[in-house]
Amino acid sequence: MTLITGGGTGGHLSIAKALCEAYNARGIRPFYIGSTNGQDKTWFEGYPGFKNTVFLPSKGVVNQRGLGKVLALWIIFKQLFTCRALLKRHNILQVVSVGGYAAAPATLAALTLGIPVYIHEQNAITGKLNSLLRPFAKAFFSSYEAHSPLKNYPVATRFFEAYRARDTLKTLLFLGGSQGARFINQLARAIAPILHNQGIRIIHQCGKSELEAMMDFYAKHGIDADVFAFSNVLHDKLHEADVAIARAGAGSVWELCAAGIPTLFIPFPYAAGNHQYHNAKTFTNQNLGGLLRQEEATPQAVLAWLENAHIKRINLALPACLSKGGADEIVAWLEREKPSR
Numbered sequence: 001m002t003l004i005t006g007g008g009t010g011g012h013l014s015i016a017k018a019l020c021e022a023y024n025a026r027g028i029r030p031f032y033i034g035s036t037n038g039q040d041k042t043w044f045e046g047y048p049g050f051k052n053t054v055f056l057p058s059k060g061v062v063n064q065r066g067l068g069k070v071l072a073l074w075i076i077f078k079q080l081f082t083c084r085a086l087l088k089r090h091n092i093l094q095v096v097s098v099g100g101y102a103a104a105p106a107t108l109a110a111l112t113l114g115i116p117v118y119i120h121e122q123n124a125i126t127g128k129l130n131s132l133l134r135p136f137a138k139a140f141f142s143s144y145e146a147h148s149p150l151k152n153y154p155v156a157t158r159f160f161e162a163y164r165a166r167d168t169l170k171t172l173l174f175l176g177g178s179q180g181a182r183f184i185n186q187l188a189r190a191i192a193p194i195l196h197n198q199g200i201r202i203i204h205q206c207g208k209s210e211l212e213a214m215m216d217f218y219a220k221h222g223i224d225a226d227v228f229a230f231s232n233v234l235h236d237k238l239h240e241a242d243v244a245i246a247r248a249g250a251g252s253v254w255e256l257c258a259a260g261i262p263t264l265f266i267p268f269p270y271a272a273g274n275h276q277y278h279n280a281k282t283f284t285n286q287n288l289g290g291l292l293r294q295e296e297a298t299p300q301a302v303l304a305w306l307e308n309a310h311i312k313r314i315n316l317a318l319p320a321c322l323s324k325g326g327a328d329e330i331v332a333w334l335e336r337e338k339p340s341r
């Protein structure tokens, strides 16, 4: 059996889900190990695509200091043994890591047992755990590296179905990423009334912590916005949007690309190695979208970009950056390499 491991935020989990769906299409249900922290349980507890799901109390190491770091390492070390037992008991023949701290115990357990490990890196700058484990992995998949064995980002087909021709801004999407983004919400407060006066409709994914405040804001200004914390049908929201203002989490940038939505990216400035900035650069280096660092993203600068967004040109050019079937290509690769034990 194959094990998929990793999680924490939607960015990692959406890859686990895309790979799981590609396995399911072949009549295979993989095993999943994630964490009790982060969003793993919300996404996958009882999820029928997996044969088994196990959630262990793993914690990030990189963002801890002093004793916290030692404790997080100790927890991973203890769970390594739990994972070794699980991997043996369930006859795991391959492990695919989608990264994040949740991936550490099962990936390390696989390496100590001589089980082949494969890594999918979502970001343009490799994460700490993935950098550490990369030399031991059988393959390392990245959409940003020329020598990656497969380059197609595993975006779910439903996001390609959200593609349509776009040439004018009638509906704008504010997209914060799986947890929402306070800065994007603050920006929306500054410019939504202006856009509303121009007859532009607003869709706004604002995250759980600010949902009430954002709903109050739109009600107070008489703006009939589609505002929500997190949507399970984000592809439908993307289909409705003509242009987006978004963080540059890896899932977001590639899903917006699949849907052909010209986007102004405002990367989360504290992401490890500033990886969101580099994710966005993949597109803006080709003149396919806008990029403003958070400190540059004043309401004036954002409105100026919107006024001259080259919607039609970008919408027509984005499909050349990505093809459907990225998850299936990875699964086909893994199935070819699976040991026959």
Ligand SMILES: CC(=O)N[C@H]1[C@@H](OP(=O)(O)OP(=O)(O)OC[C@H]2O[C@@H](n3ccc(=O)[nH]c3=O)[C@H](O)[C@@H]2O)O[C@H](CO)[C@@H](O)[C@@H]1O
Binding pocket: 009, 010, 011, 012, 014, 122, 123, 176, 177, 178, 179, 205, 229, 230, 231, 232, 233, 234, 248, 249, 250, 251, 252, 253, 255, 268, 271, 275, 276, 279
């Ligand atoms: C703050 C932070 O550290 N964010 C990181 C996190 O982002 P985050 O978790 O925000 O990740 P992404 O933008 O990569 O992906 C979000 C995923 O959640 C889904 N979604 C989002 C909103 C919604 O309403 N419904 C929904 O289903 C999207 O379809 C997407 O698949 O992981 C990414 C991938 O490693 C990184 O690039 C980001 O830097």
